[in-house]
Amino acid sequence: MTSNLTRRHLLGLGALQTASALGLTRIGAVPAARAETPGAAADHTPALVIGSGYGAAVTALRLGEAGVPTLVLEMGRLWDTAGPDGKVFCSTTTPDQRSMWFRTRTEAPLAQFLWLDVVNKNISPYPGVLDRVRFADMSVYVGRGVGGGSLVNGGMAVTPQRAYFSEMLPSVDADAMYDTYFPRARQMLGVNTVNPAWFEATEWYRFARISRKHASKVGLKTVFVPNVYDFGYMEREAAGQAVKSALAGEVIYGNNHGKRSLDRTYLAAALGTGRVTVETLHRARALRRQSDGRYVVTADRIDLAGKVVATRELSCDRLFLGAGSLGTTELLLRARETGVLPDLSDRVGTEWGGNGNVMTARANHIWDTVGAHQATMPVLGIDDWSNAANPVFAEIAPLPMGFEHWISLYLAITRNPERGTFTYDAATDSARLNWTRAQSQVSVTAAKKLFDRINLRNATIYRYDLFGGNKPFADDFTYHPLGGCVLGRATDDYGRVRGAPGLYVTDGALIPGSIGVNPFVTITALAERNIERVLAEDYAR
């Protein structure tokens, strides 16, 4: 199994490199140049997967292993080619066109410092790796490219608390998840933990140790947070033996080294099966079902300027949606509201949440230095989730600015029961999120209760200069969009879309708005569970 996987990985990685070197948008272990020949692309494929994030990558691998020829459509590009600076991804401090999805200016989460607009930079429009999807009172950050969110995220690989998992997804057998699918997901994703002795000694995590000290003064416990960043690599970075990535401020616009993103794990293995092909810069726009039961996806192929250069119709026997909470929900909502798939459940477009995300920052005393050098991968969290009166899991986040700033930054995950809904806007042919500031207030109140305690005991204050509008809490964006097509409601208990045989949801859209920790391990494990069942039942018929 292991050597097989290694061989597959190598084959897959080889395919990725060849495609990248030739500038192809079609990637497969079949000779890529031949596959790119005009007219060679088949219009029909047994399985079609939309998107290439966690749910999609798991699904593609398991379909490929089962011998099912599978095509993956990804709207972003393959991130494997060095730019003029010799790097695949641009730096965080001097971002260029590679940073964001068709923008003229970057839109970083922490937009200001000392109230000054010094963080964001002008860029030229390009299919960059990070997108910020803006709705009225909520923005959603997502990754774009082969690997989806894995290209831009903080790598924190956290398994949810079992009781809360069961509360959120009561129809899922928790024994099977915790005995089989969570361990499988962690192993496949390459999850590892920081060496505690190194953590205690290194300057790169001084910021985390300071926050731990302040939390412990009010009796709050901290826990180590696992990650998919290779901590062995990070130690070599610190020792000057490896090119710096997490220690060079890289994260939200991509890591050039060290991170086990999906293109190195699941997707490499999927391509290595020889049955999976990925088409990049293809945005699925519409889907319909033919009278013979096959699905047809209309996809726009864009160029690097964003211009639609071709529109393709691709038919498949089975269609797997892995375009993320926003992308998958929009495709289904559009299909239902335009009457193309009228039998879809009225639960499509409901139960959305941002996982109770809220960011905040504290100003430390002059003697509590956080260090000019900070690793971008968080490894500690304040775990107060079992506090029934105010459950919060707050990650101690880095703010690597290259100079001492005395700031402690946090991403708090709160238990927010509010849920948003999506409505289809015919004028723009898009899904609109209905979410209000008042719904975010629940998260702010919970985070404030926790950090007021820490501030009071340590005689510290909030920072008001970082999030715009003089706000000490960033409550208007999330990194963790969840829901929109929830398991057991809009789908059956294994992601089969109700009212549409042969159509499946594989991604974060299945989770009802909240999971209490960073979500990608849960999304991965759930996808593993669901595709196993679908292969055993639907493909056996």
Ligand code: FAE
């Ligand atoms: P996702 O990974 O979003 O993949 C969807 C893919 O589909 C993307 O590649 C899209 O480009 C593509 N797509 C969308 N629409 C279409 C279409 N119409 N046609 C073709 N392709 C399409 O989906 N989570 C953690 O657990 N730990 C962390 O440390 C963490 N940090 C984060 C930091 C940042 C800055 C961000 C943005 C997210 C972070 N997350 C983190 C969240 C995590 O990345 C996210 O939950 C998963 O990526 C969601 O996985 P999905 O499979 O749902």
